[in-house]
Amino acid sequence: MSTREAILDSARSLIQRRGTNGMSYDDISRQVGIRKASIHYHFPTKNDLLAELVEGYTDVFLESVAEHTRDAENGAAQLAGFFEVFAATLEGSNGCAVCLCGMMASEVGSLNDDSVDGVREFFRKSIETLAGILDVGVEDGSLRLAEGLSHQDAADLIFSSLEGGLLSARLEGGVPRFRRLTSSFLAMLKAP
Amino acid sequence: MSTREAILDSARSLIQRRGTNGMSYDDISRQVGIRKASIHYHFPTKNDLLAELVEGYTDVFLESVAEHTRDAENGAAQLAGFFEVFAATLEGSNGCAVCLCGMMASEVGSLNDDSVDGVREFFRKSIETLAGILDVGVEDGSLRLAEGLSHQDAADLIFSSLEGGLLSARLEGGVPRFRRLTSSFLAMLKAP
DNA sequence: GCCAACCTACCTAGTGGTAGGTAAAATAGG
DNA sequence: CCTATTTTACCTACCACTAGGTAGGTTGGC
Numbered sequence: 001m002s003t004r005e006a007i008l009d010s011a012r013s014l015i016q017r018r019g020t021n022g023m024s025y026d027d028i029s030r031q032v033g034i035r036k037a038s039i040h041y042h043f044p045t046k047n048d049l050l051a052e053l054v055e056g057y058t059d060v061f062l063e064s065v066a067e068h069t070r071d072a073e074n075g076a077a078q079l080a081g082f083f084e085v086f087a088a089t090l091e092g093s094n095g096c097a098v099c100l101c102g103m104m105a106s107e108v109g110s111l112n113d114d115s116v117d118g119v120r121e122f123f124r125k126s127i128e129t130l131a132g133i134l135d136v137g138v139e140d141g142s143l144r145l146a147e148g149l150s151h152q153d154a155a156d157l158i159f160s161s162l163e164g165g166l167l168s169a170r171l172e173g174g175v176p177r178f179r180r181l182t183s184s185f186l187a188m189l190k191a192p
Numbered sequence: 193m194s195t196r197e198a199i200l201d202s203a204r205s206l207i208q209r210r211g212t213n214g215m216s217y218d219d220i221s222r223q224v225g226i227r228k229a230s231i232h233y234h235f236p237t238k239n240d241l242l243a244e245l246v247e248g249y250t251d252v253f254l255e256s257v258a259e260h261t262r263d264a265e266n267g268a269a270q271l272a273g274f275f276e277v278f279a280a281t282l283e284g285s286n287g288c289a290v291c292l293c294g295m296m297a298s299e300v301g302s303l304n305d306d307s308v309d310g311v312r313e314f315f316r317k318s319i320e321t322l323a324g325i326l327d328v329g330v331e332d333g334s335l336r337l338a339e340g341l342s343h344q345d346a347a348d349l350i351f352s353s354l355e356g357g358l359l360s361a362r363l364e365g366g367v368p369r370f371r372r373l374t375s376s377f378l379a380m381l382k383a384p
Numbered sequence: 385g386c387c388a389a390c391c392t393a394c395c396t397a398g399t400g401g402t403a404g405g406t407a408a409a410a411t412a413g414g
Numbered sequence: 415c416c417t418a419t420t421t422t423a424c425c426t427a428c429c430a431c432t433a434g435g436t437a438g439g440t441t442g443g444c
Contacts, residue, residue, distance in 0.1 A: 003389080021213035022302035024433065038390055040435065096301065105359040106298040109288065110214035120364050146380040153376045156360070160373060161349060164356025167297040168348070172312050181352060184345045188338040188380065195423075216399065230424050232401065 004042050006032045008056065011049055016089070016097035020050060020107050047112040050104070054118030057100045058125060061085065065129055075137020076190050082133055083182040086162045087175065095174040102163040123159070131155035137189075144191040158185060196234050198224045200248065203241055208281070208289035212242060212299050239304040242296075246310035249292045250317060253277065257321055267329020268382055274325060275374035278354045279367065287366040294355040315351070323347035329381075336383040350377060 001009070010031040014023040025046070029036045043049035068081035089097055101122040108116050134151040137143030145154050161181070169178035193201070202223040206215040217238070221228045235241035260273035281289055293314040300308050326343040329335030337346050353373070361370035 018301040019211065019213060019299055021211060022299065025435090026432075034389095035391060036434085037392080037436080041389065044435085046434065098298070102356070102359065103298055105363050106290070106295055107211055107214065108363055109210040116363070123360060123363060146376075149376055149379050153372055156369070157353060157357075157373050157376045160356035160360045161353035162356070163359060164294070164352035164354070165349075167294065167355060168315060168352045171297050171300055171308075171315060177348070180345055181349050184338075184341055184349045187341050217401090218398075226423095227425060228400085229402085229426080233423065236401085238400065 003032065003034065003038075007039055007042055007049070008053055012053055012057065012100055013093075013097065015053070015103055016093070016100050019103055020046075021110060047115060050111070050115040051118055054101060054104065054115060054122060058118070058122045061122070062125060062129065064088075065126075069133065074140045074142040075133055075135075076142035076186065078133045078136060079143065079189065080182075080186060082130060083162070083185070086166060087178055087182065090166060090169060090178055091175050095170055098166040098170055099163060102166060105163070127152075127155045127159045130159055141191055143189050145189065161185065195224065195226065195230070199231055199234055199241070200245055204245055204249065204292055205285075205289065207245070207295055208285070208292050211295055212238075213302060239307060242303070242307040243310055246293060246296065246307060246314060250310070250314045253314070254317060254321065256280075257318075261325065266332045266334040267325055267327075268334035268378065270325045270328060271322075271335065271381065272374075272378060274322060275354070275377070278358060279370055279374065282358060282361060282370055283367050287362055290358040290362055291355060294358060297355070319344070319347045319351045322351055333383055335381050337381065353377065 007028055010028045011023065014027055014031070025036045025039050028039055032039075039049075043052070064085045065082055068084050069078040072078040072081050086099065089099055101119045104111060104115065104119045105123070108119070111119075131151045131154070134143060134145065134154055138145060138151070145151070165178055165181045169175065169181070173180075199220055202220045203215065206219055206223070217228045217231050220231055224231075231241075235244070256277045257274055260276050261270040264270040264273050278291065281291055293311045296303060296307065296311045297315070300311070303311075323343045323346070326335060326337065326346055330337060330343070337343070357370055357373045361367065361373070
């Protein structure tokens, strides 16, 4: 892994645990084993780092969703796969890390515009993907939405719940609590 | 309003917009119109401030929920009242402020233990209250949950969604988006 | 020799927090 | 009632430390 990648990786992990305002170049320098100034060589400003981080995170996230839904036999299974990507974030960090963009969404008030744009795009693309999964599930009969509820609105609701659920679960209850949440959703959405 | 209250009020508003790590004693001092040191007189450490803030916020929130549900004719109306308390947070701040404890939940990684305990209690009490509302609604026939879904789990899911929904809505879409989310929930939970 | 990738050494602007002082209000005691 | 003492609620001036950021030098591989 290149130094540049190591910096991005360290920053991502730190932000997922402590937030952008709780993470500093000094923290990264200690984790990566280089000086603070060397980070500025790769990312002149913190904002440069954040913007690139969000972009990369979005790609990795969507790719991971694609992987987790590729072999699913129906829409309900795809939905479970989508949930699994979120659960993995929490699980792969001893229940300490939440979604990078969920974290940054809570800090929009102290973020630069291009980072915020990146976070918005993450939300848009993710919800769009999720809405596509609902399309599939309703089409193949494995999922059923309340009548009058658009797939877009349902996806919005589910996605908010996942982001919020990560926060709740990290606060108390950890991975089991988060899995209970996703199970509840599947119970509500699966066709009988 | 006493200086002490003004400090708490200013801190609350700042945190709801920028987070605890994005708020400083200096910010408060400017808003309230006193010196930084005077804030330390009232709240020796930042942690003292945060802990008291969370406690007060929890009380006010629960009281507000009580007000918004008192005159509701059934469980579904009570649920709508609960949602309204969240919407009011966003609405009363030009769509810039989210729930104080939702904000702090995202910052648990850089918070002191007693503040975290307070945030946990906020979540527990709120979800408990929400579960009580679902009890009422299911009992009086105005709400219907998917079978096999406990009221506790449903409340957990709804609450996560509200906290996440505030973040999403602040990011993009504002109050209208948040209201669409709560409407979707009512559509899913209202008995036909 | 060049240039990328680092380094040391520094800067300015803030951070939470402390030391010590002061004016005014409350509260005694004779 | 009037003075003496304490308490409240602030202040100025500082502390040590950390923040993001910069200038310029060193090193090693092509």
